[in-house]
Amino acid sequence: MSPREVRELIRKEKITSPTSGMCRGHIQANLAIVPKDLAFDFLLFAQRNPKPCPILDVTDIGDPEPKIMAKGADLRFDVPKYRIYKYGELVDEVNNIEKYWRDDLVGFLIGCSFSFESAMLNASIPVRHIEENHNVPMYITNIDCTPAGKFCGKMVVSMRPIPYHLIPRAVQATSRFPQVHGAPIHIGDPSQIGIEDVNKPDFGDPSTIKEGEVPVFWACGVTPQSIAMTSKPELMITHSPGHMFICDPKDEDLAVL
Amino acid sequence: MSPREVRELIRKEKITSPTSGMCRGHIQANLAIVPKDLAFDFLLFAQRNPKPCPILDVTDIGDPEPKIMAKGADLRFDVPKYRIYKYGELVDEVNNIEKYWRDDLVGFLIGCSFSFESAMLNASIPVRHIEENHNVPMYITNIDCTPAGKFCGKMVVSMRPIPYHLIPRAVQATSRFPQVHGAPIHIGDPSQIGIEDVNKPDFGDPSTIKEGEVPVFWACGVTPQSIAMTSKPELMITHSPGHMFICDPKDEDLAVL
Numbered sequence: 001m002s003p004r005e006v007r008e009l010i011r012k013e014k015i016t017s018p019t020s021g022m023c024r025g026h027i028q029a030n031l032a033i034v035p036k037d038l039a040f041d042f043l044l045f046a047q048r049n050p051k052p053c054p055i056l057d058v059t060d061i062g063d064p065e066p067k068i069m070a071k072g073a074d075l076r077f078d079v080p081k082y083r084i085y086k087y088g089e090l091v092d093e094v095n096n097i098e099k100y101w102r103d104d105l106v107g108f109l110i111g112c113s114f115s116f117e118s119a120m121l122n123a124s125i126p127v128r129h130i131e132e133n134h135n136v137p138m139y140i141t142n143i144d145c146t147p148a149g150k151f152c153g154k155m156v157v158s159m160r161p162i163p164y165h166l167i168p169r170a171v172q173a174t175s176r177f178p179q180v181h182g183a184p185i186h187i188g189d190p191s192q193i194g195i196e197d198v199n200k201p202d203f204g205d206p207s208t209i210k211e212g213e214v215p216v217f218w219a220c221g222v223t224p225q226s227i228a229m230t231s232k233p234e235l236m237i238t239h240s241p242g243h244m245f246i247c248d249p250k251d252e253d254l255a256v257l
Numbered sequence: 258m259s260p261r262e263v264r265e266l267i268r269k270e271k272i273t274s275p276t277s278g279m280c281r282g283h284i285q286a287n288l289a290i291v292p293k294d295l296a297f298d299f300l301l302f303a304q305r306n307p308k309p310c311p312i313l314d315v316t317d318i319g320d321p322e323p324k325i326m327a328k329g330a331d332l333r334f335d336v337p338k339y340r341i342y343k344y345g346e347l348v349d350e351v352n353n354i355e356k357y358w359r360d361d362l363v364g365f366l367i368g369c370s371f372s373f374e375s376a377m378l379n380a381s382i383p384v385r386h387i388e389e390n391h392n393v394p395m396y397i398t399n400i401d402c403t404p405a406g407k408f409c410g411k412m413v414v415s416m417r418p419i420p421y422h423l424i425p426r427a428v429q430a431t432s433r434f435p436q437v438h439g440a441p442i443h444i445g446d447p448s449q450i451g452i453e454d455v456n457k458p459d460f461g462d463p464s465t466i467k468e469g470e471v472p473v474f475w476a477c478g479v480t481p482q483s484i485a486m487t488s489k490p491e492l493m494i495t496h497s498p499g500h501m502f503i504c505d506p507k508d509e510d511l512a513v514l
Contacts, residue, residue: 040297043304047312048325055304060406068305068403146325149317175514178435182513256435256513 011077018242028244029109030221033237039106041149048146052223054111062103069247081240088232111180115251123173128207137201142194153230158220161213186217268334275499285501286366287478290494296363298406305403309480311368319360326504338497345489368437372508380430385464392499394458399451410487415477418470443474
């Protein structure tokens with residue numbers, strides 16, 4: 001099925017599950033929506049933190065159509081599950097945001113590591129959470145994002161266990177895709193970036209780390225949710241982790257090389 | 258001399274010339290300054306047009322210090338020559354912008370092709386305008402930028418003549434640097450992108466195209482000046498073409514690979 005057809009099923013709430021593996025080869029994106037009064041600060045935050053927040057599309061004020069990534073789509077309905085944050089509190093989780101939508105909202109689509117996972121698989125690098133069929137493990141680190149206006153907070157990372165001999169290849173394969181988090185931000189000892197127990201992720205599910213494998217960490221598009229909790233904006237709407245927006249262009253369209 | 262030392266001389270107006278070749282290896286940047294009411298639209302314009310407008314730094318409102326690219330620098334004094342555009346008209350060209358500065362201005366530093374020229378030279382690719390010791394030729398094309406809010410207009414490109422056998426290498430060498438315009442946007446026939454006479458650039462000076470060479474075009478950070486002329490914002494301050502802001506980090510810090 002094409003991205004448009006899958007979005008149609010999501011819009012009708014016939015699909016409300018995580019989107020991992022759907023429309024393989026097509027970009028999936030994280031979502032963050034804020035009121036226009038906060039939009040400059042948020043866009044600036046993303047610009048200053050391109051590893052966790054690489055921007056793929058920004059909607060016009062009050063317009064729910066992300067014209068660059070999916071002409072005709074509607075950000076109010078086309079994500080399977082949304083989270084509503086008010087003043088930093090998660091207050092609701094819903095399948096559409098019709099009742100929360102306002103004429104002053106601006107939507108941001110942010111690159112997602114699902115895109116570079118295709119590149120990893122193509123390069124014969126195993127992706128554990130796909131093998132184990134669960135959500136990728138994500139952690140709030142001790143790494144401060146560069147603040148911008150009202151937004152500040154810690155970087156969220158995702159983790160994939162990689163066999164020693166494939167680590168350079170994993171760096172190469174993901175470096176080609178700076179718009180979907182690019183190269184890892186940390187390789188090895190989780191405590192170096194403030195992760196106490198790699199088996200207890202803050203979001204998603206734990207992945208098995210086998211003998212001879214090293215945990216490798218990439219900046220993660222769930223960072224805006226951590227930022228929402230720290231910065232406490234009046235309103236921020238995001239996707240629910242793993243429940244992404246499916247875009248029309250392909251992952252390879254984002255490769256710089 | 259270090260970038261800080263050269264900026265010091267520029268600040269004292271002991272240097273007012275084009276900056277090509279200064280502090281080799283360090284990033285040089287295009288400048289655009291707009292009032293905060295236009296800052297979101299401009300940042301969004303840059304985000305939607307990352308080839309001509311790759312953002313390296315954005316100052317806080319009213320603060321002339323670009324903290325990421327040059328701690329302690331002052332965008333009011335540290336560029337050798339500035340252009341003042343009011344409602345799309347070039348109204349002044351000055352060595353500092355003290356009298357035009359306002360508490361509501363936001364400065365944008367935008368990647369410049371000088372950075373990838375070092376990479377080209379390192380890869381043994383000739384750079385004609387350096388050989389001929391003149392400013393790079395720049396052209397207003399027929400390529401529409403993706404509009405954002407109040408900003409729209411045509412893309413400006415720079416041109417370098419490349420021998421046939423080095424064209425793939427030139428694509429590779431510049432692809433590593435998406436934050437300084439990245440890969441070419443056009444190779445060959447200038448008329449395809451609306452350039453009538455490649456010997457009559459809109460900005461800068463013409464470069465000799467020798468037998469066996471092809472004109473290769475890269476998106477150019479002078480695009481905001483074309484945008485200013487088309488979009489007619491109340492105020493936009495830019496550098497004068499070739500008179501760049503010299504940053505502390507090195508070109509290679511921007512390489513994705």
